[in-house]
Amino acid sequence: MADHPKTPPAPAVLDDSTTDTLSPGAGVQNSSAPSTDAASAAPQEPAESREDFLLREEATVGDTALALGLNKGLRALARAARSFLLYDPSNEAIRVFLTAYRTDMLGAIQAVMESGQFGSGVELFIRPFEMVWAGETVYLERDRERSLAFRMFRDGVRRLTLRGDVTWDELLRLLQIMSIRFTGVRQQEDDIVTLLWKAGFKGIEIVAVEGFVPEDEEVGDDEAVVDQVAGQGEERGRRQSARGGRSADARTAASFVDAPADFDLPIAPLLPVGRVIPVAVDQDELLALQLEATSHTLPEQCVRLAHEMLSLVADPRDPTDWPDIRYLLDEVRDFLLAEGQLQPLIDLVTAMEDMRTGDSTHLDDALRAFVDGRALVRIVRSIPAAHTRPPPDLLWLLDHLPGDHLAHALDILASERSVGARRIARQLVEHFVDADPDLVLARIQGGDPAVAADLLRAFCVAVPARTLEAIGAAVSRGDADLSFEALRVLDRAAVSPEVLDLLLQLLESEVEEVRLRSLEQITHRNARTLFQAVQDHLAKASHQRMSPKEASAFGTTLVSLDQARAHRLLSEWIRPKSLFKRIFQDPIGHKWLQWAAVSGVAQVPGDEPEKLIRWLAERAGSDLADHCVRTLARRRREMANA
Amino acid sequence: MPDSLDPQATPALGAAGAADSSLQAAQDSLGHALERARSGEDRELAALVRDEGQQLVRLLFGLLRMTRVHAINNEAFEKPLGELRETMNLLVETLGVIHCIAVEDQIYVNDVRIRFQDRGEGGTDLGMEFRRLGIGGMSFHAVPELDHLRVLVRGFAKPPVGAVSREALRLQLLSKGSDTIELHGLFRFRVSGEEEDIEEQDARVVARRATSVVDETWDNLVGNRVPNPLPLRRAITEILHMGAGLDGLWDDPRGASAFGGHTLRVARYSLFLASGCGLSDEAVQDLGLAAMFHDIGYSAREGASAPSDTDPGQPGFAPPFERHAGAGARILLRQRGFHEAKIRRALAALEHHRDFNDPKGRPSLFARIIRICEDYDNLVRRKGGRYAPPDAIAHMVQGAGTRYDPVLMQVFVNVMGKWPPGSLLELNDGRIVRSISTARDIRRWASPLARVEVDEDQQHYRQNFPIIDLATQGKVIRQLGHR
Incomplete structure (x- = not known):
């Protein structure tokens, strides 16, 4: 940095129009935006979307290659932090921004360090709308909502130094803190300065506003006032009376209650005197203590605290009551859910159940909230994608807790898009469908078809006695997903008139693949009784949209159902005995019937089918003639192989 | 994934490779x-302070400006004064004390920065009004x-009606028997690093x-308010x-x-x-905060009832020793929002x-840590075991091993030294000294810094006092x- 004069931070000049409210497009109406008059005079442009607004790149600034590199890194940081306003943290888009942040920021720092001209790190001075490095502006964004510099400055950060040995993990934690600020979360426990302090950065140094101090150091009588307002509480009025208490006359507030004079007394019985000598403590024992202070132990501590507080509620001598711990139970529950900590959750529920006495209204209320809809969503989301079944712990939990779990599972199935979550939700529906099968049936009949398909699968597994009823409801909707699911279930169903009827219904589908798979099943089931119905479907379909593949499928299906009858029928279609029919047949419909017939009779052994097909090949149009030739070739090949 | 900028450690700065899994981990971590941050949020409280704080500032500023156009006894003051009191009432009920601080161009109400949509609502202008009398802020200890x-309000009118300085206004308030309003001097932001020059005093x-x-x-x-851990x-x-071991910190704070x-x-x-x-910096800080709250259960008031129109209310009693711990937890759990440190x-x-x-x-x-420290202090403090x-x-x-964690107890012995701070010792030359430092290292475990009380x-x-090693x-x- 020696070659570059340091640029001191600019004085704070923020106007009071700043707002934390993050509303779509709010940033467009900022100080850098054109005036209303100018805007109205300008040609109308389509309004910028929220996504475009937040993800739009900041201006590229910097006069040197190093500055431009830093600019790129800072823009990547800003965009990554803003992206949490748009996307769920698990969204794929976030990954893209993280990748850019890592590459660009680490690359920029590395380039600066390799230049060997700038000391031990990149020292950035934070101004309200820009960041300055070595006298150059390396980040500029005047929009308050989008600006990384503005957020940092407003939160009191005045200087940020990224040292050469900064790690990716530290940069990630910096992003984490910035993201929390961008998403507008205001924690009661920490402000940004304590968050930065707690992060324990080694490779990042931050100079930040930490509080207020008096402008005039000679505060004299006002020292106490100053101390108090320095965020540190009231000093005046704390003049100690002769023996430890606070003098009431010095107090400025109206109420005044001292701590009891005998607090913590009497002291516990004394132990005999022991030998006091220094002994080096084993490192492993210290490590165990250090581990105990990490988040690793938090779930267990949460449950323990809840358990202890429940014990106080149960203790008639203690004034602690349900309302005192209700928030704790909710918060612990949400934490454990968010972390996917099912076993501690079970421990907590068990502890609560152990408290059940005569009047358990409070208990039931609390337990009901344990697996409400929101909670169940969290649990399902937290289950790793590799898990194909709901964890037994979850089922235990649901089985032991009151609540409409079926409705919640149905809601998850309706709202979740990830395959894993839907799979778990579907199995939960299976698990609970007995509670209200008609509710599920109603969703199959009227819900989102994609969801209804999952429900159909779950319903048929869980309520086999009503499988055909459910399939009927599904098939009647005509949706492709539902029809495929119906076919999948029907494939495993024993043959029955109802099943055959459903297969015929599926032949009415508008989706060719459904019709084809229905024909396959009819073929496999060798349902001779359906011959006429299939023939009728073919006749009808031949006048509508039909592909060669489908026509062929109809033909072979008919042969498979009743070869002799099919031979007669198909022969007639290929070479009608009546001259009238040969002349006045419907040119389109008959073409598909003949197509089907060629495919069908080709399955019939003997010379007659070959003669028929050859006869048609000599007279048909080019498509059908080609089909005849190809079919004959295939038939000969197959017969040779046979 | 590169973990540092060491060129040898970053052979594949831009390469994908194994980066996917680490990025996935990073994304999960973010x-x-x-989610943790959101769960630690008490939106209701923050919104109340922000909204009512904004209202407080707006009303106060409006009243101060009115002194320019109306005589102070004009009835026009009555309505906004009444509204100001109502707002203060709500804030005092929630926060206990209202600190309204103007620093540079920002206004804070109890550490929450108040923001304004438009100029003219009183944001920075209130600070300018305050500054005229050398005032940086006010604390209202009660309504x-x-x-x-x-x-x-009259104090901000132009002289001769108004006050000429903060001290003059303070005296005017005292002369009218007001002991609930504190006037503070001017402030500036304090930035990190300033403490490095702080001396012992x-x-x-x-x-x-x-x-x-x-x-x-x-x-x-005691006033049944929600704990605010931030101060x-x-x-x-x-x-x-x-530095936790700095000798000045081992004395009894004056006036405490x-x-x-x-x-x-x-x-x-x-x-x-x-x-x-x-322990990590984060854990140490959380522990320090926990220790600051450890005996707060004594502030509970068992049997207390709130006053009503017909009942003056009952003040209640501090819980006995055996219930103060539970009462402390109960009080701390009034704070809304999940946070690891709170648990x-x-x-x-x-x-x-x-x-x-x-x-x-x-x-x-x-x-376990606090147990050792508390027992030790109870044994040595004036109103304890002495x-x-x-x-x-x-x-x-x-x-150790029964009452106390044996590992922690040994660490305590190691760090406190043979002569923990406060030990009164006679030296071979007749001097009487008081230990003022903990063990600086194992070699000097029995040789702390000391101040000479009798030469x-x-x-x-x-x-x-002369200090000797x-x-x-x-x-x-x-x-x-x-x-």
Whole structure:
């Protein structure tokens, strides 16, 4: 940095129009935006979307290659932090921004360090709308909502130094803190300065506003006032009376209650005197203590605290009551859910159940909230994608807790898009469908078809006695997903008139693949009784949209159902005995019937089918003639192989 | 994934490779952090302070500006004065004390920055009004009487009606019997790094501030308000910046209540013990905060009832020793929003008198640390056992493994030294000294820094005590009596 004069931070000049409210497009109406008059005079442009607004790149600034590199890194940081306003943290888009942040920021720092001209790190001075490095502006964004510099400055950060040995993990934690600020979360426990302090950065140094101090150091009588307002509480009025208490006359507030004079007394019985000598403590024992202070132990501590507080509620001598711990139970529950900590959750529920006495209204209320809809969503989301079944712990939990779990599972199935979550939700529906099968049936009949398909699968597994009823409801909707699911279930169903009827219904589908798979099943089931119905479907379909593949499928299906009858029928279609029919047949419909017939009779052994097909090949149009030739070739090949 | 900028460690800065899994982990970690942060949010409280704080500033500014156009006895003041009192009432009920601070161009109400949509609503302008009288802010310890508010507002009118300075306005308020409004001097932002130059005498100021916050916290909690950990957390941060073992921090803070002094000492011992265990910065800070709250259960008022139109209400009683721990946890849990530190300190408050081998299970780490520190302080403090520090520790070491965590107890012994701070010692040259430092290292475990209270000529020092290093001069021949 020696070659570059340091640029001191600019004085704070923020106007009071700043707002934390993050509303779509709010940033467009900022100080850098054109005036209303100018805007109205300008040609109308389509309004910028929220996504475009937040993800739009900041201006590229910097006069040197190093500055431009830093600019790129800072823009990547800003965009990554803003992206949490748009996307769920698990969204794929976030990954893209993280990748850019890592590459660009680490690359920029590395380039600066390799230049060997700038000391031990990149020292950035934070101004309200820009960041300055070595006298150059390396980040500029005047929009308050989008600006990384503005957020940092407003939160009191005045200087940020990224040292050469900064790690990716530290940069990630910096992003984490910035993201929390961008998403507008205001924690009661920490402000940004304590968050930065707690992060324990080694490779990042931050100079930040930490509080207020008096402008005039000679505060004299006002020292106490100053101390108090320095965020540190009231000093005046704390003049100690002769023996430890606070003098009431010095107090400025109206109420005044001292701590009891005998607090913590009497002291516990004394132990005999022991030998006091220094002994080096084993490192492993210290490590165990250090581990105990990490988040690793938090779930267990949460449950323990809840358990202890429940014990106080149960203790008639203690004034602690349900309302005192209700928030704790909710918060612990949400934490454990968010972390996917099912076993501690079970421990907590068990502890609560152990408290059940005569009047358990409070208990039931609390337990009901344990697996409400929101909670169940969290649990399902937290289950790793590799898990194909709901964890037994979850089922235990649901089985032991009151609540409409079926409705919640149905809601998850309706709202979740990830395959894993839907799979778990579907199995939960299976698990609970007995509670209200008609509710599920109603969703199959009227819900989102994609969801209804999952429900159909779950319903048929869980309520086999009503499988055909459910399939009927599904098939009647005509949706492709539902029809495929119906076919999948029907494939495993024993043959029955109802099943055959459903297969015929599926032949009415508008989706060719459904019709084809229905024909396959009819073929496999060798349902001779359906011959006429299939023939009728073919006749009808031949006048509508039909592909060669489908026509062929109809033909072979008919042969498979009743070869002799099919031979007669198909022969007639290929070479009608009546001259009238040969002349006045419907040119389109008959073409598909003949197509089907060629495919069908080709399955019939003997010379007659070959003669028929050859006869048609000599007279048909080019498509059908080609089909005849190809079919004959295939038939000969197959017969040779046979 | 590159973990540092060491060129050898970053052969594939831009390469994908194994980066996918690490990015996935990073993404998961960010998601978790955001969710945690959101769960720690008390939106209701923040929104109330923001909304009512904004209203307070707007009304106050409006009233001050009205003094330019209306005589102070004009009825036009009545309505906004009434509204101001209503707003203050709501804030006092929620926060206990209202601190309205103007610093540079920002306005804060109890640490929440107040923002304004438009100019003219009073944001920065209120600061300018304050500044005319050399005022940086005001604290309202209770809802002021209407007459006192009138005096306050009149003070901002132009002379000769108005006051000419902060001191003049303060005297005007006092002369009318107002003891609930404090006027503060001007402020500027303090940025990190300034503490590096703080000298020893400032360490005592830090201690005084910290005990003041403890006392204010006490008052707020007695008033059944929600705990606000942020000021105490800042106090802990300040102590840590100073160095928990700095000798100035081991003295009884001047003006501290017995409770405040005890609380601060236990917090300091805890910080020191935690550092000796090598706990992370974050854990040490959370522990310090937990220690600051450990005995707050005594502020509960069992049997208290709120006043009503027909009932003056009952003040209630402090819980007895055996229930203060539970009461402390109950109070701490009034704070809304999930936070790891909140869980740990509530558990610490609940378990800090439990034995290491308690049949219910081993207490939490914070509770075990605080247990040692609290017992030690109770043994040595004036209204406790009044034992000399070395004697107190000698009695405690026998409890390792039963009352106390044996590892923590040994660390405590190691860091406190043979002559813990406060030990009164006679040297071979006749001087009487008081230990003022903990063990600086294992070699000097029995040789702390000390201040000379009586010199070789039996001259007693009352102030400006000479400081000596017992590692380089003087030999302890005996320990003297009690604290």
